[in-house]
Amino acid sequence: xxxxxxxxxxLSPKLLDLYDVxxxxxxxxxxxxxxxxxxxxxxxxAARVIPVDSVDKCIEIGKNTxxxxxxxxxxxxxxxxxxxxxxxxxxxxxxxxxxLVLTTTNxxxxxxxxxxxxxxxxxxxxxxxxxxxxxxxxxxxxxxxLGCSAxxxxxxxxxxxxxxxxxxxxxxxxxxxCDSSLMAADMYxxxxxxxxxxxxxTTHWHRLAxxxxxxxxxYCISIDLAxxxxxxxxxxxxx
Amino acid sequence: xxxxxxxxxxLSPKLLDLYDVxxxxxxxxxxxxxxxxxxxxxxxxAARVIPVDSVDKCIEIGKNTxxxxxxxxxxxxxxxxxxxxxxxxxxxxxxxxxxLVLTTTNxxxxxxxxxxxxxxxxxxxxxxxxxxxxxxxxxxxxxxxLGCSAxxxxxxxxxxxxxxxxxxxxxxxxxxxCDSSLMAADMYxxxxxxxxxxxxxTTHWHRLAxxxxxxxxxYCISIDLAxxxxxxxxxxxxx
Numbered sequence: 001x002x003x004x005x006x007x008x009x010x011l012s013p014k015l016l017d018l019y020d021v022x023x024x025x026x027x028x029x030x031x032x033x034x035x036x037x038x039x040x041x042x043x044x045x046a047a048r049v050i051p052v053d054s055v056d057k058c059i060e061i062g063k064n065t066x067x068x069x070x071x072x073x074x075x076x077x078x079x080x081x082x083x084x085x086x087x088x089x090x091x092x093x094x095x096x097x098x099x100l101v102l103t104t105t106n107x108x109x110x111x112x113x114x115x116x117x118x119x120x121x122x123x124x125x126x127x128x129x130x131x132x133x134x135x136x137x138x139x140x141x142x143x144x145x146l147g148c149s150a151x152x153x154x155x156x157x158x159x160x161x162x163x164x165x166x167x168x169x170x171x172x173x174x175x176x177x178c179d180s181s182l183m184a185a186d187m188y189x190x191x192x193x194x195x196x197x198x199x200x201x202t203t204h205w206h207r208l209a210x211x212x213x214x215x216x217x218x219y220c221i222s223i224d225l226a227x228x229x230x231x232x233x234x235x236x237x238x239x
Numbered sequence: 240x241x242x243x244x245x246x247x248x249x250l251s252p253k254l255l256d257l258y259d260v261x262x263x264x265x266x267x268x269x270x271x272x273x274x275x276x277x278x279x280x281x282x283x284x285a286a287r288v289i290p291v292d293s294v295d296k297c298i299e300i301g302k303n304t305x306x307x308x309x310x311x312x313x314x315x316x317x318x319x320x321x322x323x324x325x326x327x328x329x330x331x332x333x334x335x336x337x338x339l340v341l342t343t344t345n346x347x348x349x350x351x352x353x354x355x356x357x358x359x360x361x362x363x364x365x366x367x368x369x370x371x372x373x374x375x376x377x378x379x380x381x382x383x384x385l386g387c388s389a390x391x392x393x394x395x396x397x398x399x400x401x402x403x404x405x406x407x408x409x410x411x412x413x414x415x416x417c418d419s420s421l422m423a424a425d426m427y428x429x430x431x432x433x434x435x436x437x438x439x440x441t442t443h444w445h446r447l448a449x450x451x452x453x454x455x456x457x458y459c460i461s462i463d464l465a466x467x468x469x470x471x472x473x474x475x476x477x478x
Contacts (some may be wrong), residue, residue: 012253012254014251177442179393179396179399179441182440182441183399
């Protein structure tokens with residue numbers, strides 16, 4: 001019998017160095033809202049999404065590519081950029097065939113760390129593309145790291161809940177000796193039938209809902225509404 | 240109305256720098272087994288426990304103080320030291336009035352970080368002294384950090400479960416906007432009536448049980464069997 005590949009969950013970018021990333025498929029998770037928006041833009045036909053970690057880079061790459069620049073701070077579009085971080089801003093009628101240059105601090109940081117540490121592949125995960133992520137992990141039969149982007153390196157629940165949702169679907173096919181994974185799976189099992197109620201208790205919900213983003217957040221915890229697999233290739237996320 | 244003090248849970252020493260430790264009471268948690276053994280030795284009348292992070296220091300301080308040197312690696316007493324890390328090794332008939340110099344890597348590291356970052360007080364917590372910890376936090380009315388020692392900086396469930404047990408008892412008296420605390424409280428509520436069964440799923444249990452330490456571990460998840468409050472003062476833990 002073949003050994004099953006190994007799956008770990010990493011709860012913060014600050015903890016990534018404790019794990020062996022080499023030759024691993026890393027799933028970048030940033031539920032509120034970067035990876036939900038990435039899945040949505042690509043599902044709606046965007047040619048590619050370029051994730052960047054600073055406003056200056058966003059403006060520069062926007063100029064060079066003719067792409068749409070996007071980024072928010074405190075719930076408002078950042079001066080100098082054109083659009084925000086909401087998945088609702090990227091319907092097919094607007095984004096199809098275009099390049100989206102998206103400013104995302106937590107998720108982009110983790111993505112670059114994963115690449116620098118030798119990940120064999122980086123994909124992005126969110127509830128709107130849950131099934132695509134799981135199908136891919138099952139098909140690859142490689143070691144997996146579910147990487148939570150967290151909030152300024154602090155643990156957050158929404159990313160852990162997504163990790164738990166993935167684990168629920170794939171666990172029979174992986175060796176999982178990892179307390180973070182055990183916790184994530186438990187938390188998802190505990191709350192999956194009342195995500196909309198539970199998520200309102202989290203710190204990130206409070207922060208973002210105070211900017212009037214409740215509808216966005218509801219979308220970001222909805223499963224398979226933008227069911228594609230964003231893969232990282234030479235600076236771009238594409239499907 | 241006075242504002243309630245703030246409580247945070249920190250899931251790994253690597254994440255401590257993200258929190259404001261200054262003027263805070265920090266509870267060092269290392270359930271398997273350092274803080275359980277510390278509570279037990281002091282409950283049984285040890286004069287003091289000196290936590291050290293290396294074998295060399297343990298031997299040196301043991302010589303200087305005439306204390307009992309203790310430390311394990313892979314479930315066996317470390318060569319050069321006299322005793323192990325098991326709370327069962329420190330009954331009153333043996334430890335009363337003596338100094339215990341205890342080698343503990345994860346917990347001692349976190350303790351020194353907390354002191355260096357300006358904690359106003361450092362105490363140690365474990366299930367055997369749960370009530371003493373909670374009573375103290377309620378009496379102090381200061382900001383609190385529940386600091387999980389983790390395992391080589393990786394998140395572990397037993398420390399998070401203890402944080403959850405504390406939060407369950409004190410939450411009405413603190414402001415808690417912290418996903419780590421929310422998670423810890425949920426995990427404890429979910430498993431508190433079957434701790435003995437659930438804890439057998441954790442990675443640390445598997446590691447330690449493979450050394451024949453099951454009875455030790457059962458003790459370490461038992462509540463209030465050594466109900467004293469170890470406080471750090473000038474290098475010593477005393478009650």
